[in-house]
Amino acid sequence: MVEAALRTRIMDWIRIRAEANGGFLHRQELLSFRIDGRDLPIIDFSRGIRNPAGLSSTLAIVASATGPYDDTESKDGLLHYAYRSGDAFSGDNRKMRAAIETGMPLILFRKEVANYYTPVMPVYVVDDYPEERTFLVALDEAFRYMGDLRDLDVRQREYAIRLAKQRLHQPAFRTRVLLAYDTRCAVCTLKHGSLLDAAHIVPDTEVLGVPTTPNGLALCKIHHAAYDQNMLGITPDYRVEIAVDVMAEVDGPMLRHGIQEMHGRELTLPRRRADHPDRALLAWRWERFRR
Ligand SMILES: [Zn+2]
Helix, strand or coil: CHHHHHHHHHHHHHHHHHHHHCCCEEHHHHHCCEECCEECCCCCCCCCEECCCCCCCCCEEEEECCCCCCCCECCCCCEEEECCCCCCCCHHHHHHHHHHHHCCCEEEEEEEECCEEEEEEEEEEEEEEHHHCEEEEECCHHHHHCCCHHHCCHHHHHHHHHHHHHHHHHHHHHHHHHHHCCCCCCCCCCCCHHHEEEEECCCCCCCCCCCCHHHEEEEEHHHHHHHHCCCEEECCCCEEEECHHHHHCCCCHHHHHHHHHHCCCECCCCCCHHHCCCHHHHHHHHHHHHC
């Protein structure tokens, strides 16, 4: 089907751009998108729901994030997306409802910071709750076949929450942290978004391990892995230390320049003080590095 193929091409392009940037797209890239010689903005200039003419169902929705978790999200791990104000059965709401029938995949954008969008896709509109004026958006096709999603059993609920963490919270965390650090590794200042991760200072398996910028560090892939392996530590006063045994090793240029020469460096911090790594969280992690 033509519409499904068009969506696939748009999503492929988004995936490639997001990958190159570090997991996000700039508003301007999305507004100036062209395909087959014509303009097809992927987001709306002013509205959260994007319904291009000629498509049966909504193409993209934007959810603004106010905290580490999405404001449209409830504790059930599913997304409750508010109707566009006005008539529930016309305008933008009509093509959202059509998406339930057509099963067309949508793109969800989390707007993390002004002008920056984290794509989460494909997502599906699976239900309509007129009494609360929201659509239910699932991050996985499986939810289309689970019946009434308000009565998920315990295992389905756990699955929904785990999925939200992987598909929604982790990408959003990466965007927030990378942007805070101007898309640079805090240890070596490497500036390629595609080679950068958001590392948790306190891992997300711990109670303190929340997906907030002060619990994050923008690190290149090698320094992220070295940090997680305790080959590289960061002191609560923002200094890099390399483990004693790693300092004693003799190997090629990656070990020497990429790791050993980082010993004693000062972290490159975000410009905004509120985004700086939390010293108490660094201390928690530093204790585990020194063991
Ligand atoms: Zn690095």
